[in-house]
Amino acid sequence: MPIYKAPLADVEFVLDSIVGVKALSTLPGFEDATPDLIRQILEEGAKLCEEVLFPLNQSGDAEGCSFENGVVRTPAGFKEAYQTYLEGGWTGLSCDPAYGGQGLPKLVNTMLEEFICSANLSFGMYPGLSLGAYNALSLYGSDELKARFLPKLVDGTWSGTMCLTEPHCGTDLGLIRTKAVPGEDGAYAITGTKIFISAGEHDLTENILHLVLARLPDAPAGTKGISLFLVPKFLPRADGTPGPRNGVACGSIEHKMGIKASSTCVMNFDEATGWLVGEPHKGMRAMFVMMNAARLAVGIQGLGVAEVAYQNAVAYARDRLQGRSLKGTKAPDKPADPIIVHPDVRRNLLTARAFTEGARALGALVAFHLDLAEKHPDARQRQESDEFVQLMTPIVKALFTDIGFDAANIAVQVHGGHGFIWETGVEQYVRDARITQIYEGTNGIQALDLVGRKMGQDMGRLLRRFFHPVQAELEAAMDDDGLLEFAGPLAKAFGKLQQATALIAQKGMKDPEEAGAAASDYLRMFGLVALGWMWLRSVKAARAKLAAGEGDAAFLDAKVKTARFFMAKLLPQTGALFTTILSGARPLMEMEEAAF
Incomplete structure (x- = not known):
């Protein structure tokens, strides 16, 4: 049976030493968000995840969702768990108090999301989609729509979806055919089919609010002709209760590789009543609010899977007896040594x-800047934080989900043959993690976003939000002899990243395929340097605490040793990536299509 304990000690270290969480309570509206309150909230969230959600993960995977006569039922225990989730107020944690939310920082919600995704990724899809719908509606919905629908999303009695993909188009949303015909009462009749709609139909909430991309009759071609509409499953009555069924129905659910307890639906809209969100033909702007938030959230999904996979791999490596240590017997009272003594097992772990720990630090820092971008009183700081988040969004989404899948594979490998067996629990993490590299824009699309949009935006201004603080961190570290073994490898990798950036920018201006060919390698390289930055900061903080006699010495010592492993064994991958980037587009593009 798999295990899971929320990594509260590491989260506390990250919040204190990497983020500087005390600063949150100085921001307008976050005065109550003290470190003590945040710690208490996360401790309660950890209990919910460990005791309520995690026990349903394997059984939910085995049972999956069922579909009959247009009705989707979630696995046994999910309705009760969702009710417990609602009663705890978790659905409105970071939402506006004006609509019933608790108004806490997005950073807190991000840390909780990691716990949820470790405990039960399928369950987390339901409230996660609702939060995305809340974000889009709160920014672009009319006052009437917000007053009518946001309180229901915040208290969790109603849930939300995002309906983008159609049978003939996924990433290229300019091809969508779903149409919206205006009526005389200000509403619209929405007709079309959407596929791969997570949480499109289920039995957890009394109503479901679909945010749907569609075209008006006079819409121009492409993405400039897309509008966004709110289409509820049940049309609300004047008193706010669900009324008659709207013209939207689930046609089927997908039979998937993973996240089986999350319903993935084909949704048919047949002159369904909907209301315009934002301006006509400006739907992509509103939808990108959901998409960018979702991309960060999917990155946290990858982190959550990585953490639980790692925990299970360590537990098995400590218990599994096999062979003897290469340097001599370590457990003479046992017939063999635990496999954790073997170098290759340790390499995997x-x-x-x-x-995982590097990603947690980076994810927390990005979430912190989300809060700064929204709440900081200085306009310049808000802009700089927003630009940092923009830059890091494709990196968090792609890098973290790659890490999650890799960590899940490592857990299976450490378990050996037992990892391939369903009862052990770790093979589920491989299956669940795989979709995170695909949905909300494949990781290849994230790489193209990084080199095609973010790299050159405003003459490289977004890049400076990363390059400048890393440079400053390195310059300070070079004056500390105790940090040189960590700062040296990072400085070398950072220099290669700067060279790669200039090279791609130069080649890409002449030939876009050169940038495209380098994109995935560049994103991985960028991500490794970003994690190296986090590890340098972690070592600096850990050494300071050890010198002052503060904190758990064993925990802090492990931080330093893990950082040493990263700098020595993982960060050097940037050298190979740089060489690959230098090779250019020719090895990819010279092959004739017919030769494949």
Whole structure:
């Protein structure tokens, strides 16, 4: 049976030493968000995830969702768990108090999301989609729509979806055919089919609010002709209760590789009543609010899977007896040594750990800047934080989900043959993690976003939000002899990243395929340097605490040793990536299509 304990000690270290969480309570509206309150909230969230959600993960995977006569039922225990989730107020954690939310920082919600995704990724899809709908509606909905629908999303009695993909188009949303015909009462009749709609139909809430991309009759071609509409499953009555069924129905659910307890639906809209969100033909702007938030959230899904996979790999490696240590017997009272003594097993475990803890620090820093971008009183700081988040969004989404899948594979490998067996629990993490590299824009699309949009935006201004603080961190570290073994490898990798950036920018201006060919390698390289930055900061904080005699010495010592592993064994991958980037587009593009 798999295990899970929320990594509260590491989260506390990250919030204190990497983010500087105390600063949150100085922001307008976050005065109550003190470190003590945040710690208490996360401790309660950890209990919910460990005791309520995690026990349903394997059974939910085995049972999956069922579909009959247009009705989707979630696995046994999910309705009760969702009710417990509602009663705890978790659906409105970071939502506006004006609509019933608790108004806490997005950073807190991000940390909780990691716990939820470790405990039960399928369950987390339902409230996660609702939060995305809340974000889009709160920014672009009319006052009437917000007053009517946001309180229901915030208290969780109604849930939300995002309906983009159609049978003939996924990433290229300019091809969508769903149409919206205006009526005389200000509403619209929405007709079309959407596929791969997560949480499109289920039995957890009394109503479901679909945010749907569609075209008006006079819409121009392409993405400039897309509008966004709110289409509820049940039309609300004047008193706010669900009324008659709208013209939207689930046609089927997908039979998937993973996240089986999350319903993935084909949704048919047949002159369904909907209301315009935002301006006509400006739907992509509103939808990108959901998409960008969802991309960050999917990155956290990858982190959550990585953490639980790592925990299970370590537990098995400590218990499994096999062979003897290469340097001599370690457990003379046992017939064999635990496999954790073997170098290759340790390589696997440390790889998963170094990536997971580095990603946690980076994810928390990005979430912190989300809060600064919204709440900081200085306009310049708000802009700089927003630009940092924009830059890091494709990196968080792609890098973290790659890490999650890799860590899940490592857990299976450490378990050996037992990892391939369903009862052990770790093979589910491989299946669940795989979709995170695909939905909300494949990781290849994230790489193209990074080199095609973010790299050159405003003459590289977004890049400066990363390059400048990393440079400053390195310059300060070079004056500390105790940090040189960590700062040296990072400085080398950072220099290669700067060279790669200039090279791609130069080649890409002449030939876009050169940038496209380098994109995925560049994103991975960028991500490794970003994690190296986090590890340098972590070592600096850990050494300071050790010198002052503060904190758990064993925990802090492990931080330093994990950082050493990352710098020595993982960060050097940037050298190979740089060489690959230098090779250009020709090895990819010279092959004739017929030769494949």
